[in-house]
Amino acid sequence: MFQSIVEAVLCHAERTPDKLCLADDSYEVTYAEYADIIRRYASCFTEMGVTAGGNVVLEACQTIDYLAMELALHLIDAVFVPLEHNCAGDKILSLAERVGAQAVIVDRTLEGSELNVRSYEEMVELRKQASPACIKALPSIDAVSEILFSTGTTGKEKGIVLTHRSDIALAENVMYGVEMEKDNVEMIPSPMNHSHGLRRYYANMYNGCSVVILGTVMNIRKFFDNIDRFGVNSMDLVPAALAVVLKLSKNKLADYKDRLRYIQLGSAPLLENDKNKVCALLPDTRLYNFYGSTESGCTCIYNFNSPSTKDKCIGKPTHNTTAIIVDDDHNPIESSAEKTGLLATKGGMNMEGYWKDPEETASVFEDGIMYSNDIAYIDEDGDIILLGRKGDVINVGGNKVSPEEIENAAKTMPGIADCGCIPVSDPAKGSVPKLFVQMSSGAEFDPKEIRSFLKSKLEPYKVPAFIEQIDEIPRTFNGKILRKNLK
Numbered sequence: 001m002f003q004s005i006v007e008a009v010l011c012h013a014e015r016t017p018d019k020l021c022l023a024d025d026s027y028e029v030t031y032a033e034y035a036d037i038i039r040r041y042a043s044c045f046t047e048m049g050v051t052a053g054g055n056v057v058l059e060a061c062q063t064i065d066y067l068a069m070e071l072a073l074h075l076i077d078a079v080f081v082p083l084e085h086n087c088a089g090d091k092i093l094s095l096a097e098r099v100g101a102q103a104v105i106v107d108r109t110l111e112g113s114e115l116n117v118r119s120y121e122e123m124v125e126l127r128k129q130a131s132p133a134c135i136k137a138l139p140s141i142d143a144v145s146e147i148l149f150s151t152g153t154t155g156k157e158k159g160i161v162l163t164h165r166s167d168i169a170l171a172e173n174v175m176y177g178v179e180m181e182k183d184n185v186e187m188i189p190s191p192m193n194h195s196h197g198l199r200r201y202y203a204n205m206y207n208g209c210s211v212v213i214l215g216t217v218m219n220i221r222k223f224f225d226n227i228d229r230f231g232v233n234s235m236d237l238v239p240a241a242l243a244v245v246l247k248l249s250k251n252k253l254a255d256y257k258d259r260l261r262y263i264q265l266g267s268a269p270l271l272e273n274d275k276n277k278v279c280a281l282l283p284d285t286r287l288y289n290f291y292g293s294t295e296s297g298c299t300c301i302y303n304f305n306s307p308s309t310k311d312k313c314i315g316k317p318t319h320n321t322t323a324i325i326v327d328d329d330h331n332p333i334e335s336s337a338e339k340t341g342l343l344a345t346k347g348g349m350n351m352e353g354y355w356k357d358p359e360e361t362a363s364v365f366e367d368g369i370m371y372s373n374d375i376a377y378i379d380e381d382g383d384i385i386l387l388g389r390k391g392d393v394i395n396v397g398g399n400k401v402s403p404e405e406i407e408n409a410a411k412t413m414p415g416i417a418d419c420g421c422i423p424v425s426d427p428a429k430g431s432v433p434k435l436f437v438q439m440s441s442g443a444e445f446d447p448k449e450i451r452s453f454l455k456s457k458l459e460p461y462k463v464p465a466f467i468e469q470i471d472e473i474p475r476t477f478n479g480k481i482l483r484k485n486l487k
Contacts, residue, residue: 003141004164005171005202006074010035012208020185020210023230024063025222031208034068039132041065041072044123045103046133048116052077054102055147059092060085060193061107062215065124067192067201069105070146074164077139078102080146081159082193095149099159099355141165147355148195148294159355160195160294167202169348170297173318174203177301178234178262178288182208187226187235189214195294196266200236217241220248227256236264239479243274254281266290266298270479271418272411279305289314291386295351296370299323300384310379312405314386320347323384324369325377335377340387343376344369375402392483394421396461397429403483406433406464409457413450415443418473420481424466435464436486438473445469 002008017032190197287305291314302315317323325335353361373390388402403421418438423431447467474485
């Protein structure tokens with residue numbers, strides 16, 4: 001229906017001008033007001049020398065102005081390049097030089113650069129004085145909309161190039177996946193430089209809904225005040241944020257069991273204890289787990305709060321996604337529990353490629369198909385069963401063992417707050433599992449007791465040969481285990 005997210009917003013501004021569009025920690029805007037802010041920022045960027053196809057780096061903020069600047073860039077056919085908030089200044093400038101940025105917008109003062117650097121404070125003042133841009137032609141659906149760079153700390157970062165077509169397909173995958181209604185009011189505390197938060201925002205804007213942006217879930221009073229004030233009826237949380245909400249609010253989520261239609265979760269595995277608790281607190285709320293990547297977005301969806309659930313299931317492909325199981329040479333196979341392969345996806349949501357890196361692109365993306373390293377199969381119901389990442393699978397004397405299976409079993413033991421599993425060398429078996437455990441406050445660490453518990457849950461060759469206590473399992477901001485940090 002729409003060719004870009006910005007076109008959707010401008011259209012909704014005409015149809016429902018007075019409807020709440022966005023709210024942040026400082027203020028709120030209707031669709032008409034948001035469209036006006038976008039057009040004024042478009043004028044600002046044009047005055048600054050930003051041209052069609054030009055790259056602009058923005059330091060991410062959980063604000064209306066940040067998101068308006070993004071859509072203003074789309075409106076003038078420029079390319080949005082977000083970076084995480086509080087990213088090191090040298091890194092911002094280095095990446096800006098790497099992409100030849102025509103402008104850099106930051107939430108601070110950056111000196112010592114010949115680049116066109118502006119602060120958010122400056123941009124807001126410029127916007128207030130600017131006239132709304134009059135744009136005659138909206139961007140083509142196949143034009144590049146953004147480059148999302150990974151935020152790893154080692155190695156060369158890859159820039160994932162996406163188009164407006166990708167954005168629309170991703171928005172539809174989310175919108176249809178969660179059965180989003182027109183009166184949706186969704187709270188999104190996920191960082192808006194990360195694909196997870198951005199794509200939930202896109203889905204709501206595409207559907208003409210309302211979004212409440214939250215800076216952090218650590219302010220639990222603000223979290224619940226927003227639900228009450230704006231009539232929030234859905235939300236998006238990464239697993240780490242859900243863990244914080246459950247810890248700080250105890251059972252208060254249950255007070256909203258008749259209001260919350262759904263909660264979207266994704267970007268990392270959900271801890272078993274948190275999964276069980278949120279299901280108990282919100283028995284009638286749809287609790288969705290999305291599977292995907294920055295390269296492909298939300299490609300599978302699963303309601304784990306449904307009456308019948310399956311172990312290791314990531315659900316069915318989303319609206320614009322075709323799922324394929326392939327062998328190591330990327331040939332399609334008829335998969336089963338006995339014949340697994342690698343999960344690949346095809347659809348308009350896939351990236352165009354890695355920025356200026358054709359060799360790396362060719363290794364994972366060919367003829368519109370994105371190839372992953374995730375081992376999976378499609379069962380008789382058409383559900384996708386995910387067994388783990390190829391690189392993480394532990395080969396124990398020829399038996400393939402998923403570390404996630406061991407971790408999930410261990411997390412069901414009282415006293416274990418979190419855990420992480422890695423392979424260690426073994427002269428007889430090649431490798432064996434080693435489990436690191438983070439004990440709950442007051443719980444005693446007893447490796448013999450843990451091993452005995454796991455023997456009742458797992459086949460003998462899956463039981464960890466070594467179990468070690470650790471203060472905290474290292475995870476990324478969105479909850480993924482940093483296995484390389486487990487030694």
